[in-house]
Amino acid sequence: MTGKTVRAEQVSATRELILVAAERLFAEHGVFAVSNRQVSEAAGQGNNTAVGYHFGTKADLVRAIARKHAKQIERLRLRMVAEIGEPADVRDWVSCLVRPVTDHLAALGNPTWFARFGAQAMTDPALREIMVEESLTSPSLQQIIDGLNRCLPSLPAEVRAEREDMARQLMVHMCAERERALADGTPTPRSSWHGAANGLIDALVGLWLAPVVS
Amino acid sequence: MTGKTVRAEQVSATRELILVAAERLFAEHGVFAVSNRQVSEAAGQGNNTAVGYHFGTKADLVRAIARKHAKQIERLRLRMVAEIGEPADVRDWVSCLVRPVTDHLAALGNPTWFARFGAQAMTDPALREIMVEESLTSPSLQQIIDGLNRCLPSLPAEVRAEREDMARQLMVHMCAERERALADGTPTPRSSWHGAANGLIDALVGLWLAPVVS
DNA sequence: TAGCTTAAGTCAAGCGACTGATTTAAAATC
């Protein structure tokens, strides 16, 4: 952030204002229920083309939001993977999957919007690919998958692929669910993001270790 | 369907045309990326107000689609719950949760659109409540939850609530994932909806039986 | 001063909602 010129500082401040405003509006009203104009206005920009100028289309804006968070989560995940002890068991690897996300959300304070935004974007036919590109193409993520596979050598390949998907879906949508409840004031099963992570980790360990019966 | 007048027959045919067209367009392009006009046109209605006339707002249309499928799934689920043997174990109840949904999708043939539509609607802030009302307020569903709880008496209430959520999220989004892959021609872990259900059931049994560690 | 950023205003296109006319099955009347 430092080391920039005054000009560049102002520009990235403007961009950040837009990103935050967009994330909030998208989470609260839906990505496609909010126009670029409304985002620009909410970001305090007099110009109705501010989003277009700084980011381009709505898809580009979504990408920028995703990238921002993915970067921060990836930092936490790399650190955690680096610190993992040997021998690592399924629970260790699952924790590496879950904690960076929940820790990131916890660090954002309250309220947060990213989990709800992410869940929407992941289910939209036009935005899904963008989200996958930005958040699933991560070296540390592959490391975790590999580590998990080493723990579960007897699991058939198709079951592994399936359970990877399940783990991902569960993380994305359970975080969104909790964030929604927090925003609505609805009671949550756990009192903190850390607790929610505990619940997720327990469940995911059970899921990965589940015998293949049928 | 029979026993109706000719007039009523035509009307419900028109409504069905609109529902099917909407479901397809929503799944392929996104619920809010498709206008009511486009739906009317795709349904072969000359009038751009056809959706408004028959259903009302877009939210009402979404509700009608959800209700249609929920009804059919509920029929399958009631039958399966009625046929469940005693004593029923976790796997029996989980099967009652999963099979009606996958069987319904299998019965729809190929391609299907409902799973992708449902996943979108479930994550949208404006549509979520509608979907919950239409598909989660079902007597048979409560029976299954109760049965599951009887199998797992030692599970803390908050963990139970949490894992109910997880099971629901997994069903919705894994079905959508598979439907997407089928539509794209991407390889799927399983060759049939029945096989996908097997994978889901194995995983969910493991998830429910997972020890509460942390 | 040159170039990037913000502001202000304009534009055609598409939106949901509305209107009145037309069609036609169904109900009422004879």
Next chain:
DNA sequence: GATTTTAAATCAGTCGCTTGACTTAAGCTA
């Protein structure tokens, strides 16, 4: 049972409004 009346469904077109995209001008930093 034939004829008239009614009301639901469909059609065709219009309305005000919002949208993303565009143009032009002003502001400010390097």
